[in-house]
Amino acid sequence: MIRINCPHCGEREHAEFTYGEDASRLLPANDANLETWNEYVFERDNVAGEHLEYWHHALGCRSWLKVQRNTLTHDISWVGFPHDTPPAQGEVKS
């Protein structure tokens, strides 16, 4: 079980959470062209390593969280709110 340290609730197992989406994408402007929107919605990097993603604490505080997870090891090195930025590589300590 992946354990996620929710800033509101403390460390909980991932069964309480729902995976949301890739958190590295930026919402395009409303009037951005079709290609930009297409890229935003459909294009994904299949990252092997550290990955920023949104998780929803659906069975907890119902907050959306930004989580930095290593897709190879499932290690979670950082958890924050959606508009927080994770510390730079090297400073991360779980």
Place this chain on the structure above:
Amino acid sequence: MSGFRHGAGRVGEKELQFSFDGRMLAAREGDTIASALMANGIEVVGRSFKYHRARGITSCGPEETGALVTIGSGACSEPNARATMHQVTSGMEVSSQNCWPSPKLDLLSINNVVGSILPGSPFSAGFYYKTFMWPAKLWYSFYEPSIRRAAGMGKVPTEADPDVYDRVNSFTDVAIIGGGSAGLAAALSAANSGLRVLLMDEHDEFGGQLLNEPRNLKDGQLEQWRLDTIAALHAADNVTLLCKTVCWGRFDGNTLAAHEVVDGKVRHNYHKIQAKKIIIATGAIERPLVFANNDKPGVMLASGARKMLNHYGVAAGNKLVVFTNNDSAYQVAFDYHDQGVQVSALVDSRQKPPAALLKGCMERGIPVHVQCVVTKAKGWHGVRKVAIADLAANGQGVGQTRIIECDALLHSGGWTPQVQMAAHGGTPPVYDNQIAAFVVDKQAEDTWSVAAAEGEFGLHEGIDQAVMAAKAACQELDSDANDIVKPSHDLIGDLHIEPLWRVPSKGKQLVDIQHDVTAADVVQSHLEGFVSVEHMKRYTTLGMANDQGRTSNVNALAIMAQCQGQSIAETGTTRFRSPIAPVSMGGIGGREIGAHFKPLRRTPMQEWHERQGAVFVETGLFRRAQYYPLAGEGINEAYVRETAHVRSKVAMCDVSTLGKIEIVGPDAAELLDRVYINMFSSLPVNKARYGLMLREDGHIFDDGTTSRLAEDRYFMTTTTAKAGPALAHLERCLEIDWPELRVRVSSISERWAAMAIAGPDARATLQKAFADIDFSNESFPFMGVVHGQHHGATLRILRLSFSGEMAYEVYTEADHGEAVWQHIMDSGEEFDIIPYGLEALGALRIEKGHVTGAELDGRVTVGDVNMAGMASKKKWFIGKNLMQREGLQDDARPKLVGLKAVNPSEAIQTGSILVTETQAKAGVDKQGWVSSMTYSPELNNYIALGFLANGPSRHGERIYAAYPLKGIHVEVEVVSNHFVDPTNDRVKG
């Protein structure tokens, strides 16, 4: 007869009775089934998996490969139980497996003969893939059943399991897997820190290999240390001791899974353990040597025979031969000799065994055959003599054989550290030449492997490692573990092993005794080109029985490496996977079975429906009233009657399952304008509006009605199915995309009961029920919202229609739901009100042409359901960009239509494809599909909704709804999806 009771061991004197294949036998309290059978001289306890070769007891532990039995009978019976791992209880029924009529005379053992005569015969490596290929049609009728009868083990009970199983969630600071000397030492050391310590061991008693030692060794010092340590751990409040508990898997986040045999009110517990630190002290198990007939009853791992003698007080035979390639088996010979059992020969494949051991044999008069091997075990049922021969100096051949009589052969091929749990941490084990086995050299985070599990077999060294691990683990948790007092007597762990992977002689040499995989099978898989160990494993099925290759894995890899002419390290090992031991499904299921499989959501009026005799249907977690049958009615009669009743009189339906979300804040209107395709900022207070939401990709996400209760307050309803996702979607929008919006959203689904009152007399019914509300068209028009009170209950009444009739939705607090419902039923009595269920609700909405989840399946656009006009051109909304993609704008896309059976009484099958061909045939041009169907009492005709290419321009055309799987081909007329009241006169009346 070979085994017999010999001395006291550690088990008590108290006798009890159990039965084996119907025969009553005596056992002592503390005996396992294996030790009790052996004490009774029972040699053959079952037959093997494929060849039906006789099988006896081969060990005293979880590595047991021979003695698999069925415990109990009927619904509670447990097949494939390892006789070595279950204590005998009074009256226990034990039966042998895979043999008919009896283990001694088994008619299917013909497989053994056939398997030996025919090259590439059934049951040799890859037989599943090679044999019984043609004719293919015989697979299900003949091959498969006959192979199943011949191969396989115990029978699974067919009745439901009446026992109770439980799940336990544990949290611990230090989890210690394995309760041998090292595990006990680590636990005692860590216990002093005050941290929470959990120690688990799969045996019924803690001690591990200490239990193999004689109880009175060195005046009982070792035994006293063991007992004192266990007592100290029991006394410590912060220590949890779990015996009969096998840790079978390690998962992300230091989660351990363990299976505990309780056999009390609960049969098994499944422990999910969250550990901060993990110490692996799982020990090592002995490997068999590979020689001909090494699976014959009476051939036993030396360590198992030692535990039999010293722990259970059972001797494996009267006259023993010991065969080894390392030091450890000598002590077994010494113990047996010293306790008065004749050891006829000690056969050692090594050229120069240590002098001290040879001296020990000489002192006792045990003949030692150095650089010698057992080539074959002989005997009909059990071993009665062995053939031994000198081993050539290069290890490639043997000399003349000579015969030694015996009734048990104890062998040791070395020791295999139990690395499964360490390997689950993610690092593959590496080969260690010193001990000729695999160890994990790189530990996973938060993990320490110690003692025999790490290849250190000495007692004191193992304990030192364990204490060091405990100290390191506790230190990382800012606590201090202590040193502990070691037992004053040490046990030397040096093996001086010289690998002997396979005796170079003929005969059936079993590698995986449990799965009947021979050394020849491993060689054959090599000859057939399997170069990966993973492929060899699957091709031969080696290591895939319930012992998971504990005894067979290393031998097989070594034989494979020999074939490939490379080192064992280069060949590598297969990946270790969970569960590493047999685990009951009952334990994993716990109490979440039957009605408790998932939670049941109840509407506030649930009990009313139950009293009314409704028939229920599962929709998600709800059980909704599907219809309310009158005497003699089936579903079809009932829903048609209820549907017609709505259209002619008045009826009420429980719609509390709808998702309800309260949206509050100065920017509430702005949020809704962004998530709905149509305008909600322009909606006046106390008005409702139907809305459609899209996903970002431009497809429809959900629909529902949202009403405005105040300038800054909206009440949204969603479909039942999308209640959760819609809320999460709004939360996502507010937290991630638009945190600047000042809005809060909350689910109020559980707080409000909802009921739909529909039919020509709906107004009259409600007017009577709630006299102080004016239900006239002028003051309460279509899509209006009115608030009221009824005996303390809040009423929120929306004039909406899903059925196409004049209709209202009444919302009230959940606590008042049933009272309000009953009040409306009472008030409607003079108008002949009835309740209607989900089935009639569906029929009504299809007649009206409204879409639900059957149509909004995630693949349709607003254009597909003919609602493109709803999309606002004045504003942006989610999905607006990508709904303009070319493919989604294509006019030829299948679009929503109504379908009317040309023959009114011919039912249209949901899921049919829409075609123009008059006959069903392969390769038809699919032009659309049927999404939902009903019988329409309004039209006296079967009707349906579906999607058809260019549908709206094809009204009037006759096509076919085809369901080739069932041979259904129904002629239908394409019509508007609004079968009933297309001008909306009724809802507005």
